Amino acid sequence: MVLENKNTDLYLEEDQSYRDTISTVDKEGKRIWLYPKNPKGKLTNYRKLLSVFFIALMIAGPFIKIQGEPILLLNIIERKFIIFGKIFWPQDFHIFLLVMIAFVIFIGLFTVVYGRVFCGWVCPQTIFMESVFRKIEYWIEGDWKARITLDKSSMNANKIIKKTSKHLIFFGLSFIIANIFLSYILGVEKLTKLVVEGPSEHAGALIALLGFTAAFYGVYARFREQVCTTVCPYGRLQGVLLDKNSLVVIYDYIRGETRGRLKPKEDRAALGKGDCISCHQCVDVCPMGIDIRNGTQLECTNCTACMDACNHIMTSIGKPQGLIRIDSEASVCEKKPFKFTPRIIAYTIVLMILSSIIISLLAFRSDIETTMLRTPGVLFQRLPNNEISNLYNIKMINKTNREIKIDIKILSGKGKLKLIGNDLVIPSQGTAQTSAFIILDKNDINQFKTDIKLAAYEESKELDNFTTTFIGPINN
Ligand code: SF4
Ligand code: SF4
Incomplete structure (x- = not known):
């Protein structure tokens, strides 16, 4: 998305070459390892609560039964699918296809209007990364600066203990997640049976379990945010799904520019300075390694960590919160509050119709x-x-x-x-x-x-x- 506003020419003339590359790869093509600061604030607390709820739901999912069937089972090996306790057979493929088509349209329309909120708040990858693995990392290695120092330090007893314990815990958690994942494919009873009967009788199950464990460990210990920017198809579609009316986490460049360090007793308005005091807090907390002040970028998952960080700064310098907020680019550019346009209302109605179709297709399928x-x-x-x-x-x-x-x-x-x-x-x-x-x-x-x-x-x-x-x- 390119920012447009006649009053911010200087801002717009800034180097936009950052759009040619992703923020976690340097000029030589090497990975830039991120050390995001531990975010704090109201939205982060909401996100924590939601994460606890979703993690509890994901763990409990295979055990929740409706009329004796799991709430969700996607057994691709035996081509048996159960959604909300209803068994879908190969003969129901047309329903499955219709539900999938409706779901894809739903995701597309939802993103066009409400942005990428799913990624930062609901996606299991983000939930496990930010609310489980990253928290353990902060707990063992400390916040970002302590982690940078630790990584730069030569190998010593402290580093060996911290790194080993972190990776052991990561591997153990990956093993648990692999079990949860497999119980959605095989069913919790079958998985329990395979585990109880042991690897001597089910070597394939053990290999699958270790394979998934290794994959999850690799994702959460090393690959991390690269999943969202380079692998996830939904993430890569953002460029075409978002437009200037979409709700996104956005920096109010009209209010924030021209940015400049805060000096004691200065009259910023008289000096032509905006509200951004270049404290870099929004960048420090970003788990995707981007500077939201550059504008909406492919990497942004709408996690809102930068909003919390900036709101804290605005409060501490006596300015209103919301320099970084959830808004549309059009609203920021025209200095108007976000409005539900006829297009958004129409899309929302279509979304509601699609939701009803999906629910009816699932609920009223004949037995x-x-x-x-x-x-x-x-x-x-x-x-x-x-x-x-x-x-x-x-x-x-x-x-x-x-x-x-x-x-x-x-x-x-x-x-x-x-x-x-x-x-x-x-x-x-x-x-x-x-x-x-x-x-x-x-x-x-x-x-x-x-x-x-x-x-x-x-x-x-x-x-x-x-x-x-x-x-x-x-x-x-
Ligand atoms: S946190 Fe706010 S004030 Fe600080 S650099 Fe970011 S936008 Fe500017
Ligand atoms: S820019 Fe803000 S909302 Fe986007 S990923 Fe970074 S911290 Fe999260």
């Missing part, structure tokens, strides 16, 4: 799926009493975890259905096949092919309805 087709190679049979019958093969899939006894009824027109064999019972998460006759009176047949609507009931509750065709003689 069973029925296929009823005429038996191949068999035409119609003439029966006594002036009746015609067709033979059908019925296949039913039970998508729930309970056994279902099915009663099939004809909804359209006259006729009767006669099941061949015993009661139709579908085992939990299983399939059942049977055959049946549909019998119509000859006088009710007006065409060669007649559509027959049917429904499957569990007691009096309709679970599924479907259509099949009936063939019969046109001229009696």
Whole structure:
């Protein structure tokens, strides 16, 4: 995003070459290791609370059951997916696809209007990095300056103890996270069974567990913010999703410029100085290593740490808070408070509609799926009493975890259905096949092919309805 304002020409003329590179890579292409300052403030406290809530939810997730099924299971190995306790089969792929499409549109529209708030506040990568691993690092090695000193110091007993203990804890935590992750793929019961039976019987499970542990350890110990800037596709899309009306964490350059150090008893207004006192606190706390005063940048996750830091400075020098705040570039540029424009309202309505579609698709999916087709190679049979019958093969899939006894009824027109064999019972998460006759009176047949609507009931509750065709003689 390029800042535009006629009154800030000087600001705009500043070197914008920082946009050509990412902040954590130097001219030689080497990684610049970040030492962000431990953030403090109101928003940081809110973020901590939210992180505790999300971490508790992530840990508890595999244990939370709805009608005996986990709240979320994404078993890609066995192609079994459970969302909010509902089992999605390969036959439900169309629903899955629609939900995914709706979800992608939702994310896109949400970002256009409300910015990248997901990254800084909800994304598991940020939550674990900033609220767990970074906190342990501060606890063991101290705040940023102590960490810089420690890293620059030669190897001694203190450094060995601190580094070893930190990495051991990181590895242990990565192992726990790998277990949580795998329990969303395999299910907590199956994972427990694999662990209890031991690596001698399930070497593959152990390899997978160690592989995920190593991956998480690598991400949180070394790769860190690079995930957000170089790997995450959502992060890389920011350049096209955000525009000047999007809500972002933004530096009010009109109020802040021209920046300059605070000197005792100076009249900053008379000197043409803005409210930014060049204290660098907003840069020091940034976990992505950027200077938000340069404008909105790809790396910014909207974590709001810089807002807390600047608000603290503004309060201490007797200026109003909000020099860095959540606002749109258009509002800052035009010096107008953020307004809900018709476009934002329209997008919000679309978001609400999409949310309803996603919820309805998930909530109202039928518990069973029925296929009823005429038996191949068999035409119609003439029966006594002036009746015609067709033979059908019925296949039913039970998508729930309970056994279902099915009663099939004809909804359209006259006729009767006669099941061949015993009661139709579908085992939990299983399939059942049977055959049946549909019998119509000859006088009710007006065409060669007649559509027959049917429904499957569990007691009096309709679970599924479907259509099949009936063939019969046109001229009696
Ligand atoms: S924290 Fe605020 S005052 Fe300090 S450099 Fe950043 S924007 Fe300027
Ligand atoms: S610029 Fe501010 S909001 Fe963006 S990542 Fe850095 S500290 Fe967080």
